[in-house]
Every structure is written in structure tokens, then in C-alpha cells.
Amino acid sequence: KAGVTQTPRYLIKTRGQQVTLSCSPISGHRSVSWYQQTPGQGLQFLFEYFSETQRNKGNFPGRFSGRQFSNSRSEMNVSTLELGDSALYLCASSHGTTNSPLHFGNGTRLTVT
Amino acid sequence: GNSVTQMEGPVTLSEEAFLTINCTYTATGYPSLFWYVQYPGEGLQLLLKATKADDKGSNKGFEATYRKETTSFHLEKGSVQVSDSAVYFCALLNTDKLIFGTGTRLQVFP
Numbered sequence: 001k002a003g004v005t006q007t008p009r010y011l012i013k014t015r016g017q018q019v020t021l022s023c024s025p026i027s028g029h030r031s032v033s034w035y036q037q038t039p040g041q042g043l044q045f046l047f048e049y050f051s052e053t054q055r056n057k058g059n060f061p062g063r064f065s066g067r068q069f070s071n072s073r074s075e076m077n078v079s080t081l082e083l084g085d086s087a088l089y090l091c092a093s094s095h096g097t098t099n100s101p102l103h104f105g106n107g108t109r110l111t112v113t
Numbered sequence: 114g115n116s117v118t119q120m121e122g123p124v125t126l127s128e129e130a131f132l133t134i135n136c137t138y139t140a141t142g143y144p145s146l147f148w149y150v151q152y153p154g155e156g157l158q159l160l161l162k163a164t165k166a167d168d169k170g171s172n173k174g175f176e177a178t179y180r181k182e183t184t185s186f187h188l189e190k191g192s193v194q195v196s197d198s199a200v201y202f203c204a205l206l207n208t209d210k211l212i213f214g215t216g217t218r219l220q221v222f223p
Contacts, residue, residue: 004156031209033209033210033211042213042214042215042216043211043213043216045210045211045212048209048210050209056208056209056210090157092157094209096209099164101147101162101206102159102206103159104149104156104157104158105156106154106155107156
């Protein structure tokens with residue numbers, strides 16, 4: 001069974017640009033969550049989608065947005081990039097039911113210059 | 114609110130030593146608890162989980178017991194290997210959102 005796939009693995013962007021990251025969940029999983037990992041802030045929850053609807057949201061500005069498609073694949077968009085957005089962005093999928101564990105992809109490393 | 118506190122790292126051990134990484138939590142309700150491991154350049158891998166009080170999660174020689182009375186979920190392994198060197202994250206799951214600790218780096222030397 002294929003795991004969670006994130007593309008691309010690495011991205012370099014400049015301030016002010018926007019970026020889209022992609023995540024394909026494990027087959028059969030309907031929930032996709034996004035996390036940001038930085039050395040200073042650790043792992044922080046961005047948002048969670050279930051059956052194409054945002055079900056949960058963390059404390060990030062509106063520049064961070066996401067969506068989920070009917071096949072459960074998800075994209076995350078960051079607009080007007082700032083230097084502080086440099087991070088490893090991790091996607092996780094699960095069945096979305098109570099206590100179902102999250103399975104993570106290898107992440108997209110975003111560098112903003 | 115919900116939070117997870119882990120012991121500061123790095124934890125440095127010789128091969129075959131006993132490992133304990135402490136984790137305590139604060140939560141409303143009865144969350145599920147997890148340990149994840151992150152190897153260099155990779156995402157997080159689920160190591161083990163426990164969904165209710167007194168449950169013991171185990172995998173690859175690692176164990177952790179959900180202790181409601183002490184709000185703890187300490188990770189243990191009887192004999193570590195060099196290949197166990199990684200960063201370990203304790204986490205709780207509440208309303209489909211994982212709350213992570215800051216991570217503990219484990220370094221095992223031959």
C-alpha cells in the first residue's frame with residue numbers, strides 16, 4: 001500500500017511569491033491534515049480537510065489556505081511568501097474517524113529567499 | 114488547553130543501553146496518545162499509540178503506557194541500537210488535530 005506522497009520535495013521561492021504544495025493520501029483515507037515544522041516553533045497544525053471540507057483550522061494567517069479534491073488529494077497554498085514561511089511542510093492522512101492515527105509524508109522543504 | 118511536554122534532548126546513549134524519554138500531557142477529555150519518530154530528511158513515522166488509560170502501545174521494542182493518573186506516556190526501550198538514532202515526538206490527538214511535543218533527539222553510539 002503506497003504511503004502519503006508529497007510533491008515537490010524541495011522548493012525555493014522569493015518573498016512575495018506564492019506557492020502550491022500537493023499531497024496524495026493513502027488510498028482509502030478521507031482526511032488530510034497539514035503541519036508546518038520549523039526549528040523555532042516545532043510542529044504546528046495548519047488545517048485538516050475531510051471529504052472536501054475544512055474541518056479544523058490552526059492559528060495561521062489567511063495567506064495559508066488549502067483545499068481537498070473529490071479523490072481526497074489535497075493542495076496547500078501560501079500567498080505573499082515571507083522569509084518566516086521557510087519550513088518543512090508535512091501532510092498527513094487518516095481515515096478521519098475518532099482515534100485513527102495520522103500517517104505522514106516525507107514533506108516539502110520550502111525555502112523563501 | 115491541550116499541550117504536550119517532553120524532556121529536553123539530546124539524549125546520548127551507548128548501544129544496548131536502556132532508554133526512557135519522558136512525556137506528560139495536559140488535555141481536556143480523553144485523547145489518544147502517540148509516539149512518532151523522525152529520521153533525518155524524512156517525515157514522521159508512527160511508532161506506537163494508545164487510545165485509553167492503561168493501554169500499552171508497543172512496536173520495534175519500544176513501549177509506552179497511557180497513565181491517566183500521572184498524565185504521562187513515557188517511551189521506553191530495553192536495548193537501543195545505533196539505528197534508533199532519530200528525533201522522537203510525543204503527541205496527543207484531540208478533535209482530529211495532533212498536538213506535538215518539542216521532540217527529543219536520541220543519539221546512540223556504538
